Amino acid sequence: MSRIQKAACIGGGVIGGAWAARFVLAGIDTTILDPHPEAERIIGEVLANAERAYEMLTMAPLPPKGKLSYAASLAEAVAGADWIQESVPERVDLKRGVITQIDAAADPKALIGSSTSGILPTDLQRDMKHPERMFVAHPYNPVYLLPLAELVGGEKTSRAVLEDAKAKLAPIGMKGVILNKEIEGFVGDRLLEALWREALWLIKDDICDTETLDDVIRYSFGMRWAQMGLFETYRIAGGEAGMRHFLAQFGPCLSWPWTKLTDVVDLNDELVDKIAGQSDAQSGARGIRDLERIRDQNLVGIMQALKAGDAGQGWGSGKLLADFEAHLWSSAPAPAAADVTKPIKLADFRVHPSWVDYNGHMTEYRYSQCFADSSDALLRLIGVDMDYVSAGHSYYTVENHLRLLDECKLGDALSVDVQLLPSDGKKLHSFFWLRRASDNAVVATCEHLMLHVSSAEGKTVPPLPAILSELEPLLAAHARLPLPEGAGRHVGQKR
Numbered sequence: 001m002s003r004i005q006k007a008a009c010i011g012g013g014v015i016g017g018a019w020a021a022r023f024v025l026a027g028i029d030t031t032i033l034d035p036h037p038e039a040e041r042i043i044g045e046v047l048a049n050a051e052r053a054y055e056m057l058t059m060a061p062l063p064p065k066g067k068l069s070y071a072a073s074l075a076e077a078v079a080g081a082d083w084i085q086e087s088v089p090e091r092v093d094l095k096r097g098v099i100t101q102i103d104a105a106a107d108p109k110a111l112i113g114s115s116t117s118g119i120l121p122t123d124l125q126r127d128m129k130h131p132e133r134m135f136v137a138h139p140y141n142p143v144y145l146l147p148l149a150e151l152v153g154g155e156k157t158s159r160a161v162l163e164d165a166k167a168k169l170a171p172i173g174m175k176g177v178i179l180n181k182e183i184e185g186f187v188g189d190r191l192l193e194a195l196w197r198e199a200l201w202l203i204k205d206d207i208c209d210t211e212t213l214d215d216v217i218r219y220s221f222g223m224r225w226a227q228m229g230l231f232e233t234y235r236i237a238g239g240e241a242g243m244r245h246f247l248a249q250f251g252p253c254l255s256w257p258w259t260k261l262t263d264v265v266d267l268n269d270e271l272v273d274k275i276a277g278q279s280d281a282q283s284g285a286r287g288i289r290d291l292e293r294i295r296d297q298n299l300v301g302i303m304q305a306l307k308a309g310d311a312g313q314g315w316g317s318g319k320l321l322a323d324f325e326a327h328l329w330s331s332a333p334a335p336a337a338a339d340v341t342k343p344i345k346l347a348d349f350r351v352h353p354s355w356v357d358y359n360g361h362m363t364e365y366r367y368s369q370c371f372a373d374s375s376d377a378l379l380r381l382i383g384v385d386m387d388y389v390s391a392g393h394s395y396y397t398v399e400n401h402l403r404l405l406d407e408c409k410l411g412d413a414l415s416v417d418v419q420l421l422p423s424d425g426k427k428l429h430s431f432f433w434l435r436r437a438s439d440n441a442v443v444a445t446c447e448h449l450m451l452h453v454s455s456a457e458g459k460t461v462p463p464l465p466a467i468l469s470e471l472e473p474l475l476a477a478h479a480r481l482p483l484p485e486g487a488g489r490h491v492g493q494k495r
């Protein structure tokens, strides 16, 4: 798989700082150049928020963080980098000058992406010696969570470079989409610009205030867009007759006065004051980093919900997250051979904000999640990986008994150990302990029964020999351990 080995971020503001966080959290050493006197503080805060978001996003093993360094010159920043991301302010002269300097200083094979929101790559690559490796990689804020980059080539960009860029984004959890042709504003900002223009008119004309406008989006079509975009949503809106009926019904509205799109609102001081004032009233009670954390937690929740979409296959950005996690698991170093003379440690967890319920404790189903993720880890340990599953075999859970013994609080570090109980043939019977790292207290246990299945035939079958050769020594070793306290219990109720 094509991978970025070392990254450079030229410009470390809202977008450059978040690109740096994306790279560093994917294990890529990254150098930043930004003349802002407080660049290190600002980027440090963005990285801290990004790390917090990743702790919530996935239990898959992230690689060790890449090294983040700050350069004093452009030449120092790009030295040794094979992906250079330009994210300086949106001015064509400034960007073209910076990109031309990057071109002169960098390895001629290094890819150069620009974060521009709408400037044509042809205009940016004009003065380069090696323009074929320059393209737009337009991200969305926050870059460390939203996975899309629009990849746009200019007249001199090589198609192979765009394909390479797309391939290099996949292992850092991003989806590169290559546009057929360059156009100002690309696809995303063309769409956002249309909405933005209308929104400015609606505020200027006192149709509603900023909070009402945001409510209209977030309680309605904003929720649809996150999972089906526009055309798939409107296909459904056409009912059984689908898209043709939708077009027939709503096509005429296009010529009704439903838009002021071609008129540009005059963004004069009065309108700026009005919007800024309403925005302060709407959101001013919270600081920007606080708002970022709320946004990130919500985005993580959406992606996790979408990961379970389409009957567990994953949908949209949730499918991408599932693929990213599969990549992380397959790239993780093989665990050190487990000491089978005692219960085996399978996984670590941390109680993050979305796990806490109205009682201020880890909510019930997160205990189950810890055990479910740990049973996946047990399966990986005995060789039941995604290749084995794709080839048509797996284990399915058929029964478990969960005991919740103590509260877990926000931020608690937790871990799970397993002991295999006597199992034969198609059965895999195990006992898990969930422990709190701070005092090693057992906060929950789970007794678990899985059956080995042929998913193609839809019936239970014995595991294949490769699995049995991993499983049998473990079962033999754990047969010598005492039966765990609580094993074999049922829900006991005094009568």
Ligand SMILES: NC(=O)C1=CN([C@@H]2O[C@H](COP(=O)(O)OP(=O)(O)OC[C@H]3O[C@@H](n4cnc5c(N)ncnc54)[C@H](O)[C@@H]3O)[C@@H](O)[C@H]2O)C=CC1
Binding pocket: 010, 011, 012, 013, 014, 015, 016, 033, 034, 035, 036, 087, 088, 089, 090, 098, 115, 116, 117, 118, 138, 139, 140, 141
């Ligand atoms: N803010 C957003 O929502 C998005 C912005 N973008 C694009 O990303 C680019 C950067 O925008 P933001 O990060 O929002 O701006 P920003 O103002 O937050 O950051 C720009 C940074 O560039 C630094 N800078 C200025 N001149 C420089 C130079 N010669 N060398 C190195 N650093 C320099 C500044 O000190 C500043 O920290 C723009 O092209 C913008 O269109 C793309 C997607 C979303």
Ligand SMILES: C[N+](C)(C)CC(=O)CC(=O)[O-]
Binding pocket: 116, 117, 139, 140, 141, 188, 189, 192
């Ligand atoms: C406002 N903006 C044009 C800079 C927005 C973008 O380019 C993408 C985004 O994150 O919305």
